[in-house]
C-alpha cells in the first residue's frame with residue numbers, strides 16, 4: 001500500500017462578507033498518491049478552486065476563513081506552517097499552475113528571469129547554471145527555440161506558450177506535488193491535447209503527483225487515475241477513474257456523465273440535469289443535491305449523507321446508494 | 334427550391350493601423366471567399382480554432398460587420414445590397430445570440446422590457462397584446478413567468494442564455510446565428526440549452542448557423558459542418574461524413590485532439606502540432622502546411638481550392654488520398670450508466 005503524498009482532511013472554508021457567512025467548502029477530503037493524477041471535478045462554483053487555494057494557503061483572509069481541517073504534506077499540517085515556511089513550500093516542493101497564466105507570471109520580467117529567480121530561491125542555483133537550467137526547463141515543456149524565448153516577456157508569447165512557461169516555472173524545483181487548476185480550459189483543443197500530453201510525459205518521468213482540477217470529464221478520462229466529484233462544496237463521490245466511469249453511483253455523477261455530449265454517440269437529445277447549483281448563501285440542512293434529485297425523500301431533505309464505501313475504494317455520499325433497484329414507483333428492477 | 338441562406342465569396346478583411354498617423358500597416362484576413370448554403374429548418378455548424386474567423390463570419394452574415402466582398406442572400410433577398418432601411422427590416426428575419434448573453438442584455442431593463450422592445454419596434458405586437466406575447470416567449474424558453482419582472486444580474490448563466498434566446502425569437506426569425514451559445518455554461522446547463530435550441534427548431538422551423546469549438550456539441554446539433562482555417566472553409570460535409578470519414582488533415586487533427594469521456598478509449602499521442610496561427614501572417618500555398626503531416630512542395634506553393642470530393646467539399650491537394658474511415662466509431666453508453674439513468678428518469682416521471 002502506497003502512502004499518500006498529500007492528504008486533505010475535512011476542509012471547511014467560509015467567506016465572511018458583510019455580516020453573512022458563506023460556507024463554500026464543507027468537509028472536503030481526499031488522498032493524493034505518489035505518481036498519481038487525481039481529478040477534482042464538478043460544475044463551476046462548487047468549490048474546486050477554493051479547495052486548491054486553501055491547500056496552497058493562497059486564500060486572502062479576510063474574507064476567507066479556513067474554519068477546520070488539515071492538509072498533511074511530508075508529515076506536517078500545511079495549515080499550521082508559518083507564512084515564511086509556506087512561501088518556501090510554494091514553487092519549491094509544491095508547484096501550482098492556473099487557468100490564467102498571468103496569475104503566476106509577472107508581466108515586467110522576462111520568462112527566463114522568473115524561472116531563474118525561483119531556482120535561486122528554492123534550489124540555490126545561480127548564474128550560468130541557473131540560466132542553462134531555465135532553458136532546459138523551457139525545452140522540456142516544448143517551447144520552440146527556448147534559448148531565444150528565455151529572454152521574451154510573457155506578452156510576446158501566445159496563450160498556449162504562456163501556459164507552457166507557467167508549467168516550466170511550476171516544475172522548476174522538481175515539486176513532489178503539482179496542483180493544476182483548469183490548466184487547459186482556456187485553450188483550443190489542439191493546444192489542450194499537447195499540454196495534457198506534456199503533463200503526462202513529465203509525470204511519467206518525474207513521478208510528480210498531480211491534483212488536476214477540471215470541469216471536463218473528457219480530460220479526466222484521459223489523464224487521471226482517481227476522481228473526486230464535488231457538488232456545492234462537498235465531496236459526493238470518489239474512487240478510481242475506471243470504477244467511476246464504468247459504475248457511476250451518485251445521482252449527480254450519473255447526471256453529469258449523461259449530460260456530456262459525445263463525439264462517439266449518435267445524435268439525439270442530451271440528458272440534462274434540471275435546475276442549477278444552489279448559491280452558497282442558501283442554507284441546506286440535508287443533501288445539497290436534493291432539490292435536483294428525483295430520488296430525494298424526507299430523509300434526504302433533513303439529514304446530510306456522508307461518504308461511505310460501497311465497493312473497495314469507491315465512496316458515495318448518498319442515502320440511496322447503491323441506487324440500482326431503487327425506484328420511486330416501487331417497480332421491480 | 335432556393336436555399337434559406339446562401340453566401341458567395343463572402344470576405345471580411347480588417348485593416349491594421351499603426352503609428353500616430355494610423356497608417357495602414359497590413360490586413361487581417363479574417364474571412365476570405367466563403368460560400369455555402371443552408372436550407373430552412375437546418376443547422377450548419379462552423380468549427381475551428383480560436384481566431385479562425387468564426388465570429389467574424391457570423392457577424393458578416395447579418396452585416397454587423399460590413400463585408401469587404403461577396404454576397405449574402407436570405408431566400409431571394411440580397412442582404413449585401415440593402416440600404417439601411419431595408420437592412421433594419423431584414424434583421425427581423427435574422428437574429429444572433431452570443432456566448433455571453435450578459436454583455437448583450439441591457440442591465441437596466443427587466444426581461445419583460447427586453448422582450449417587449451423588439452415586439453413593438455417591429456410592429457409584431459400592440460400595447461394591448463405585448464404582455465401576452467412576451468409571456469408566450471417566456472414559456473417557450475423554459476423561463477418562469479415571475480422571471481419577467483427581474484433584471485439580468487439576478488439570473489444564472491443558463492437563465493440569461495434563455496433570455497437571450499427569447500429575445501432573438503421575438504421577431505420570429507427564419508435564421509439565428511448562434512455564436513458559441515453554450516461555451517460558457519456548465520455541462521448540465523449546456524445540455525438544457527442545446528435541447529431547448531433543438532426543440533425550438535422543431536417547433537418553429539428556424540435555421541441555425543451554430544458557431545462552436547466543441548465538436549461533440551456540434552455532432553449533436555448540426556446536420557452539416559464547415560471547418561474553418563485562417564478565414565477559409567477547408568472542409569464542408571454532412572455531420573455524419575465529417576466524423577466518420579474526415580478528409581482534410583486539419584479536420585482529423587481537430588477530431589483527434591478532442592478529449593473523450595471514456596477511460597477505456599485508446600489513448601494516443603496528440604497528433605496536433607504547432608500553435609494556433611495568426612491571420613496577420615498568412616503562410617504561402619496551403620495555409621495549413623506548417624502544421625500538416627502530409628505537406629509537400631506543392632502544398633507550400635499552391636493554395637488548394639475548395640472542391641467537391643465525394644459527398645464533401647475539401648480544400649486539400651491530397652483530399653482523395655487522405656481519407657480515413659470510421660475515425661470516431663459510435664459507442665454505446667456504459668450499461669451501468671444507462672441503468673442508473675433509467676432509475677432516475679423513472680423516479681422523475683413518478684414525481685410529475
Ligand SMILES: Nc1ncnc2c1ncn2[C@@H]1O[C@H](COP(=O)(O)OP(=O)(O)OP(=O)(O)O)[C@@H](O)[C@H]1O
Pocket residue numbers: 347348361362363381382383384385386387388389390546611612613
Ligand atoms: N474589429 C476587428 N479589427 C481587426 N481585426 C479583427 C477584428 N475582429 C476580429 N479580428 C481578427 O479577425 C480574426 C478572426 O477573428 P474572429 O473573432 O472571427 O475569430 P473566432 O474564430 O470567432 O475566434 P474565437 O474562437 O476566439 O471566438 C482574428 O485574427 C481577429 O484578431
Ligand SMILES: Nc1ncnc2c1ncn2[C@@H]1O[C@H](COP(=O)(O)OP(=O)(O)O)[C@@H](O)[C@H]1O
Pocket residue numbers: 015017022024042043044045046047048049050051063279280
Ligand atoms: N473571494 C470570495 N468571496 C466570496 N465568495 C467567494 C470568493 N471566492 C470564491 N467564492 C465562492 O466560493 C464558491 C466556490 O468557488 P470556486 O472554488 O471558485 O468554484 P470552482 O473553482 O469550483 O468553480 C463559489 O460560490 C464562489 O462564488
Ligand code: SF4
Pocket residue numbers: 250251252287288289290293294295296297300301305317318319320321
Ligand atoms: S441523498 Fe437523497 S437527495 Fe441526495 S443524492 Fe442521494 S437520493 Fe438524492
Ligand code: SF4
Pocket residue numbers: 581582583619620621622625626627628629632633637648649650651652
Ligand atoms: S494541401 Fe497539403 S498542406 Fe494543405 S492540408 Fe492538404 S496535404 Fe496538408
Ligand SMILES: [Mg+2]
Pocket residue numbers: 048049050182
Ligand atoms: Mg475554478
Ligand SMILES: [Mg+2]
Pocket residue numbers: 387388389
Ligand atoms: Mg468568436
